[in-house]
Amino acid sequence: MxxxxxxxxNIVAHSALPLDAYETAVDRYQGFGKWLERDDSPLKDNDIHAFPQGSFALGTAVSPVNPADSYDLDFAFKFRKDVSIDTHTQKQIKLMLERELELYRLHTGIAEPLEEKHRCWRLLYPSFHLDIVPCIPAHEKQRSLLVASMESIGTATEEAQSIASLAVLITDNESATFEQIDRNWLVSNPDGYARWFAARSQNLNSVYSAEAFVEAVPYFSQSxxxxxxxxxxxxxxxxxxxxxxxxxxxxxxxxxxxxxxxxxxxxxxxxxxxxxxxxxxxxxxxxxxxxxxxxxxxxxxxxxxxxxxxxxxxxxxxxxxxxxxxxxxxxxxxxxxxxxxxxxxxxxxxxxxxxxxxxxxx
Structure with a gap:
């Protein structure tokens, strides 16, 4: 060498998020997941699928340069049943998640109030926060458009279809139709991007489960x-x-x-x-x-x-x-x-x- x-x-070892910080983030993410499984959850019939996105999903998280700064774990909160763009507004879906997060915050004694962002809710802990993005599966027409778009840049049809099947529609309170029933939601595909990245990175340790209620945060013991x-x-x-x-x-x-x-x-x-x-x-x-x-x-x-x-x-x-x-x-x-x-x-x-x-x- x-x-x-x-x-x-040596610099990578110094820069990567420490194991204890990773474990803290995962523990808090899983804690909310367990809360959702309770019998009296108002979302128990919505077939929720929660999954990490961003640097935790990609295995590229770094520790803050200033140890006093906060770090975060982003995850998507997907409603897979009884919620659609034809039955709910973006605002309604975001409020459904807010109510559950507020109940969880009060139950666990989290001092800081929920913080609303344009596309997510932020749950604040000391030196750490969870950003939770409410979403629903993309509809068939949107998935077809994604397939055609990926094919236009050379992506094989089978791969494009597999990636497009993971696409979601997300809420955005800056949207002109945020409070209206409307089919023009923002499209996002963090799960599809994570799979694309894993293929580029040739990381065979990446595991995804579209069936999981709360998907595990990947741990890359060998990056x-x-x-x-x-x-x-x-x-x-x-x-x-x-x-x-x-x-x-x-x-x-x-x-x-x-x-x-x-x-x-x-x-x-x-x-x-x-x-x-x-x-x-x-x-x-x-x-x-x-x-x-x-x-x-x-x-x-x-x-x-x-x-x-x-x-x-x-x-x-x-x-x-x-x-x-x-x-x-x-x-x-x-x-x-x-x-x-x-x-x-x-x-x-x-x-x-x-x-x-x-x-x-x-």
Whole structure:
């Protein structure tokens, strides 16, 4: 193992979410799941399917740069029975989940009140929170459109159909029809994206169960090189934007570009080189669009051109981050001095080291 590979391995170990934090998140997620199984639950007849999404589902979660900061577990809360776009408004479904969460909060003595977000409810614990997204299965027409869209970018029909079957419709209180019976809901497919990512990552340990009432949070005891490199990239981003977290590149863009660039590799160093090539190619094209591989009609970079986020300079900050990441890696590799080792740990890993390496960061 090269010195650079060894340092990268150590940084991943430092950056990944600690096992105790993972276990705490899973315990609280499962606690709500057990609450739903009680006999007097008003949702007992709705055939609920709860499943994790985001970094916990992908195996790419990282610990906060500042230990005092909060981390989160996102999960979807799918109503599979007696609820549809023809019988319920988005508002009604969101309120159904709110009532159950409020009962759970009071029963367990959670002090902080529920916090409503545009598309989810947030349940707040000390140093941690659960974001719960209410949703329902996508209807047949929407699934057919997703299949056609994925086929248009080269996805095989059988694979597209399998992925589209997992799609859901989510609530959004900013929607003009939030309080109306309407068939035009936002489409999302976090479960489909997790399966796409697992295939790209070649992680054979990923297990999904569409039949489970509350699906288990995956535990990746042996992460792939792709998962670990994405953790490295996210940690570098978090260090660079520690004082401006709202302006930082979002994880799904980093994850998608790295996964699309990935080919089976024997080392973290090789995988990092592929990810860097993908990131540099993307900013070199100067585009404003990154298609969701499981819903090509969705643009992960849609906020880059949204006037509401103009002051955050999201596109420019993404480009700045990729350029800075490349400078940091290019300067520090090969690792020939202790100063370079400290530099890597400081700006790629966020570790506390003496501050006498070159100041490339803004």
């Amino acid at each position: 090269s010195r650079f590979e060894s340092i990268l391995t 792939t090189n792709l998962q670990r490199v994405i953790q490295l990239l996210k940690r570098h981003r978090d260090v660079m934007f520690k004082l401006e977290p709202d302006s930082k590149p979002i994880s799904v863009i980093i994850t998608t570009i790295a996964a699309q660039a990935y080919q089976p590799a024997q080392s973290l160093e090789q995988t990092l080189e592929m990810a860097m090539a993908g990131l540099r190619s993307f900013i070199g094209s100067n585009v404003h669009v990154l298609r969701n591989p499981v819903d090509p009609n969705e643009n992960f970079a849609d906020r880059w051109d949204d006037p509401r986020y103009a002051d955050l300079q999201l596109k420019q900050n993404f480009h700045n981050w990729v350029i800075q990441l490349g400078k940091d890696i290019d300067w520090a590799c090969p690792v020939t001095t202790d100063a370079k080792k400290r530099y890597l740990h400081r700006y790629l890993g966020g570790c506390h080291v003496p501050n006498h390496s070159p100041q490339l960061h803004r």
